[in-house]
Amino acid sequence: MTTKPAPAAHAEEDTNIPQTLQSLIVAFALAMAVRSFVTEGFVIPTGSMAPTLMGQHLRPTSPATGYSFAVDAGPAFDMMRMLGANYRDIARPMYDPMLSLTDQIEQVSNTESAQNSSMGDRVLVLKYLYAFQEPKRWDVVVFKNPTDPIGDSANFIKRLVGLPQEQILFLDGDVFTAPLGSGRDAFTIQRKPEYIQRAVWQPVHDSDFVPVDLTRLARVWGKSWPGPPWQGTGFETGDKRAWRHDGADAASLQWRFDLMPITDFTAYNIWRDVPVTQRYSVSDIRVSVAIDADDPAKLSSEYTLETRRRNLRFIIADGKATLRIESAREGDADPITVLEEQSVAFTPRTDGAALEVEFWHVDQRMSMFIDGEEIVSLDYAFASLDERLLASYNGRTVEDYTRNATFQQPTPPQLSLSFVGSPLTLHRVRVDRDLYYRPAVLREDPYNQPPQNGEAVSGAAFATDFEKPAQLHSDHFMMCGDNSAASRDSRLWGRPSPLVTAIFGSDAPFIVPRPLLLGKAWCVYFPAPVAAVEGWTKFVPDAGQLRFIR
Template identity: 45%
Template sequence: MSETSKRDTDIPETIQSLLVAFAIALAFRGFVIEGFVIPTGSMAPTLMGQHVRFQTPDTGYEYAFDPTNLIRGVKQNTEAKLPIYDPMISEDRAIGLMPGGRLLGNIRMGDRVLVLKYLYEFFEPDRWDVVVFKNPVDPIGPSQNYIKRLVGGGGEQVLLADGDVFTAPTDGELADFRIARRPRYIQEAVWQPVYDSNYIPLDAGAVESRIKRRFDGPPFKPSQATASNWTISDTRDWSFAVETRTRLDWAEDQLPFDDFNAYNIYRYPPLRGERRLSLRDVDPVSDLRLTAAVVPDDATEFKTSLELMARGHRFVFGLDQGTAKVEMFDADGRSLREVSGTYEPGPGGLLDLEFAHIDQTMIIAVGGEDVARLEYEWDPMTRLENAIDSFDLDRYRANPSGVEIRRPRLTWNFEGSPFEVRRVRVDRDLYYKTGRLDTRQQAAANGERIDGMLYATHPLEPARLGPDQFLMLGDNSGASRDSRYWGRPHPLAVGATGDDTPFIVHRDLLVGKAWCVYFPAPNRIEGTGYSVVPDIGRMRFIR
């Protein structure tokens, strides 16, 4: 065959191959997997919408924030100075000012995720799945595709209380509700940072002058009686020089335990005339985790314990010469329950420890392995009575955001040997907020507006979900419009599903399970304005 004839034959074959490949790709996209761009921050920081990734000048801490409320003003005046914040120093006090054009000079698009379509045609959705679905209140508008976390459904009752999810059978009473605990691999993905000892300011005095309040190091403060034996204020490696008993008390006024989310830092309203934020809408959180690496001089004599005062009870986590014990006390100091286990220190007596109070569970882990675990069961009403100061059901129903939630207190005790502490980190759990419905946010075209408490938060009116109905919530609860808020579904959604139940997502509206972030928001090429460099380090599976 001549070269000319061969080329003539290759051309149609190549075209045919391309057409077949294109058809396969379309079929794959339509029936197997499809990419979506995260449009908003309702799932942040698990998944990011449009955001800015900012590294603070004092500690080097890096976090992402939502720039939506700043963009218009910065476009009008790029040189206008805006306050900047460092969550490792203060939640609400600005650490300085920066020109808006520079602050927003690295705006990134939302994460791109791959979604496994039609998975739920063959498998039941699991609680805690991150799911893409058609927006039931606006299935054809610009926000027709939503992504949230599935927290309940498939024929059960669901109730949100003090930030957690409780479930019961459809015929169960209030006393039958039990807390829904996350699997460990999902819990690891949703911890929210409160403090990390790796981030310390270069010049504490300069920070103090800018935040206009005293700043004397980490939020863990040594007791006065033993403070002179501590090295802690300006170093990542803390140490205590003698074997006597000592303790560290958490300074609640420096970094409170609450549901503050750094992603929302420019969504919180500023205080007029001050470089501070108004954080009246944040709620105390008692589901906390402390991790650290502790190296005692004498591991055979060393003891340490963490005491968490929360919800009118005292939760004690202890490590004592090979024995790990978690114990729960009531307000009068009576021991209610305890569980013990054993542990082995690592090389050189290293204790790579974790103390966690999460989903009504106390956990001690050493070297990444659970060594003591205690689960306690409170129904939602008991939880509210313990979590809220002077709880009154009628007052709670009238104004759930106005009640006084008890603030947790934390004390860390040591004795028996000099020691060093490194890599101290405190995290808090997701917290699903309550409140009242805003009827102005419900579309009039969808039918009569609904008033009252947010859906699934009324203790006497839990969400009752049928076998094809699901409750969806955003991880960024304070900035998520989800099943708690929606109201009645759009007539088109009702027509497609035959279900006019408000607030829920019907099975027929599920698109698929979010599988992975395949293209995180790319890095910008310095000086060009183009964001094209893939941020490969942030590619991840979605938990």
């Protein structure tokens, strides 16, 4: 009996080339399908959405305080491209936003700025999401640029602020809307949800950042540091991070606008040519503070914001947390009129930990948060748009404002903190401001109004004409950048590209037609990279900046 030898078994490590190729083809096909129909990555090229999303930027650290912040690198690259190598070493002033926006702390050359810059954030966009659900106000959206849908700036990313079938008006930085065809008395303010509001607060001052060397700072400035913008009686502030008051008597702090105005300026634009005269005072403010009282049960705390002809009072006292709106008094002898009030019971903590308090005034709403939880809120309204305008621009008339809104400064708010009843220490005293949508005037600007699109539109920017609010019709959306001072958006675009008009039949200027919406920006999956070792090329994503987009 004979037997045939068994065929030799293939070694386990042998590669099946056809199967491997098939797997790669399937994986590639799935990736292309996902990219085409589910999600796609985009790079943020500019700073129009800063600081929510970063374009190409650098992140300096102040030698005076250690404060780190993002700065738009675009101006440095623009100068190098336009003026050549001779201007590579021209120095630019650098400021520390926690100390001053007028006194520089050092100078940085264009070459150094370019070498230390990082590319913009990379974001994932949920494509075709809007085929299944309606776009929502405050979504961050990627869309085709209606003025140039096939050029170098074909894809834009902005925040959706205006919806179809409504009128929209920007006033004192806020968004007001009304149904199409309704009168001016139908306009109401649009408020952002808490999770979005937390994402868009922009820092003004933080008491944790104080000069580490007052002598060196005085030598650089040629004068002494005047101290933090919070100054008053009873507290030892100066160059300390913790501010102490010994005693149960009254102590107070007032914000000094001469030291640090609260405006729509953002540190990201520190090299952008934004004139100081066109920075707008902002009254939508968050003040947060950690209060460490020796005897919490006896302490009474109050934050007062004077703005828009009202005194907004946030009070923690007598077992209650109270929000109160009073009419502003012309003189000390005038009576106090309480317009609205809301209170809830509140028991101070007794575990010895500091009380983390946030006082919010934003979008005509007062809110008080304790340890991150909202405990009381109070919405308020004005009788009309005219009343809101006159309250925001105290001493001016409607005619003054409409003559040229871009040169009308809102009346600056007044801020104060007061305490009585217990010795205490304040930590982490921070001030943040809300987004501010600016008024503007339309110009013959080839970037916003390309000449091939037809005659340039003139007059007040879209949605900023108080007498003629913007009209959004069916399937029309309005998009704006969070960095309003440096954003090409629906306020400024002129007529759409002839291609958009030919394909979609819409020749309305300023708006984004529904078919141009590409999807909702979902997350930053590859933040601006950092160097693994100082001096190396930046290629490692900053994992601490991975985040969902709000």
